[in-house]
Amino acid sequence: MPLITVGVNHKTAPVAIRERVAFAPEKMINALSSLVADQKANEAVIVSTCNRTELYCSVDNEERIAQIIDWLAEYHGLDKQDLRKYCYSHFEADSVRHVMRVASGLDSLVLGEPQILGQVKSAYAVSQEGTCLGSELESLFQRVFSIAKRVRTDTAIGENPVSIAFAAVSLAQRIFADIRQSTALLIGAGQTIELVARHLKENGVKRLIVANRTLARAEKLATDLQAEAILLGDIGDYLSQADIVISSTASQLPIIGKGMVERATAQRRHAPILLVDIAVPRDIEPEVEEVKDAYLYTVDDLHSVIEENVKARQDAAKAAESIIDEGVELYLRALESRKVSDLIVTFRQAAESIKNQELEKALKSLETGQAPEQVMTKLAHGLMNKLIHAPTRYLRDAGADADQQALNIASSVLGIDEEKDH
Known part of the structure; x- marks a missing residue:
């Protein structure tokens, strides 16, 4: 069955669109089940991050691409025509190449960032849990993970750690001359925030506060980094x-609003405050940028911050692309080999069925007292007729059509040397 990819990412859609097609983690299995139950896809994996929402599907045919884009729009209550302006799609080999590039960090906002591989693995595991993963995508993603690991170990793509987290901290360093005198409030306790916290600690931030919906999760991260833990409600x-x-x-709704920031800047006597929102959907209301002395940045604003780091990884990316080219070729060859294996199994099963039918007839004939020699002759004759029936019909049709190429192929498959005197 064909493999397709449908999605939007930071290159094709602004954050305002990306946040509207993002899937909440707790609703992911429901979404996958809906996609498969509607028979738009036979198997599906959905990757949804701050920079992309992508659907990797095994489908019946290429025409399913348009239907899956429509499903994505309907699921999120968007206008279909409007969403199509931001969507891209890939088919078969291009789809395989794309998911390998994504998992290897070659399609990320920050070239080579490592978090995406974990996010793809998580998406794969969720699809497994929701029983929306079959042999096609199982085979694909095992190959994808193998190639992504090779890219990490065989190239320098992961050196000089850069990520959204690193870019956010770099932005803070540019705005504050010395962050060693600064207090940082981190909202969330996931992998990205943990990376932000570690980067800030490495750069000597004076005070670190971690806010999370679950205090225990915030305390765990805070303990590791000598930080303070608070609840979201205490922000x-x-x-x-x-x-x-x-x-x-x-969160599906903003956590920090304009009014909250206005009160905070007034209490700070208008000392500047930097707010970096790297969540999709956004955690901070866009109107916050209207507040004097508050400087709001989103993931889309981090492009310039990371540009220099991207240049340093270009050579490694070229080497990684070569590994991916090889990975795509090996996967497609394995796919074709699997198709041939399936054909061979089917052919053998058909031959086995014919054998059993003729053998059953022979045994019944022996039970009725027919002479063994006569039974053996009928058995051999019956096997020969049934086994050569399909090839004979093929040869006759090819001959009637004067299809010499088909006749040559048949001669080779059947082991017939047409030039030999018979």
Whole structure:
């Protein structure tokens, strides 16, 4: 069955669109089940991050691409024509290449960032849990993970750690001359926020506060990094103390509003506050940028911050592309080999069925007292007629059509040397 990819990412759609097609983690299995149950896809994996929402599907034919884009629009309550302007799609080999590039970090906002591989693996596991993964995508993703691992180990793509987290901290360093005198408030306790926290610690931030919906999760991260842990509901009490606010949660609604920031800047006596929102959907209301002395950045604003780091990874990316080219070729060859194996199994099963039918007839004839020699002759004759029936019909049709190429192929398959005197 053909493999397709449908999606939007940071290259094709602004954050305002990406946040509207993002899938909440707790609704992912429901979405996958809907996609498969509607028979748009036979198998599906959905990757949804701050920079992309992509659907990897095994389908009946290429025409399913348009139907899956429509499903994505319907699921999120979007206009189909409007969404199509931002969507891209890939088919078969291009789809295989794309998912390998994504998992290897070659299609990321920050070239070579490692978090995406974990996110793809998580998406794969969720699809497994939802029983929306079959042999096609199982085979594909095992190959994808193998290639992504090779890219990490055989190239320098992962050196000089850069990520959205690193870019956010780099932005803070540019705005504050010395972040060693700064207080940072981190909202969320996932992998990205943990990376932000570690980068800030490495750069000597004076004070670190971690806010999360679950206090236990915030305390765990805070303990590891000698930080303070608070609940999301307490953010309003701590915001005025923060010079740097970096947020990345899975919340479907904004956590920080314009009014909250206005109160905080007033309490800070208008000392500048940097807010970096790296969540999709956004954690911080866009109107916050209207607040004087508040400087709001989203993931889309980080492009310039990371540009220099991207250049340093270009050579490694070229080597990685070669590994991916090889990976695509090996996967497609394995896919064709699997198809041939299936054909061979089917052919053998058909021959086995004919054998059993003729053998059953022979045994019944022996039971009735027919002479063994006569039974053996009929058995051999019956086997020969049934086994050569399909090839004989093929040869006759090819001959009637004067299809010499078909006749040559048949001669080779049947082991017949037409030039030999018979």
